[in-house]
Amino acid sequence: MIPLVATPVRNPARFLVDRELLHITKSELLPAIIDTSNTSPLPHYASHNIVLKAGQGWSFSSRFARDYSVLDPYLCNLKSYGCYTYFFVGQPSKWALLKNISWRAMKGNFTGKAFLRIRGQDLAKSTNLIFHRIDDNVLVIRGDFVGPALVVDGGL
Numbered sequence: 001m002i003p004l005v006a007t008p009v010r011n012p013a014r015f016l017v018d019r020e021l022l023h024i025t026k027s028e029l030l031p032a033i034i035d036t037s038n039t040s041p042l043p044h045y046a047s048h049n050i051v052l053k054a055g056q057g058w059s060f061s062s063r064f065a066r067d068y069s070v071l072d073p074y075l076c077n078l079k080s081y082g083c084y085t086y087f088f089v090g091q092p093s094k095w096a097l098l099k100n101i102s103w104r105a106m107k108g109n110f111t112g113k114a115f116l117r118i119r120g121q122d123l124a125k126s127t128n129l130i131f132h133r134i135d136d137n138v139l140v141i142r143g144d145f146v147g148p149a150l151v152v153d154g155g156l
Helices: 012-016 027-033 062-068 094-100 120-126
Strands: 020-026 048-052 084-089 113-119 130-133 138-142 145-153
Touching (some): 020 027, 020 120, 027 048, 027 113, 027 145, 113 120, 120 138, 120 145
Antiparallel strands (some): 020 084, 020 113, 084 138, 113 145, 130 138
16 A cells, blocks of 8 residues: 555445545535435435535646545546545544645634535445545545535534
8 A cells, every 4th residue: 555645445335334534625615515406305414415526637736736646547538537526534634634625724724614524334325436545544536426414614
């Protein structure tokens, strides 16, 4: 296993059992993330159904280094490269916050941020290919996540 590279997890369902995942986003993006068209009943631990859209394509910002770190041997089409969605496994460390969000987040300033807590079992239902980067304990999926989440606007 290479610490700075997100590599495929051999048994995603077993890896995700009893894990909580966290996705941090800008609060202003919540109206596009919360799925108001899905009226199915929510599990007791969730507040909303969400649709997290994967980033699209290459970018010469922080995404470039982040997406470059995904070792995706199953990639069939270069247009799919960079179409990943990221989650912290559990509570992120200061290093993980600095690497993936910002210096301010590492210091505990989450102004303008929203937090989406997702159960591993729910993620396992929506994908069978996950990647794990051990240096910052980040989980990566190719594509979107659609499912239940606890949405908290403005605090961990």
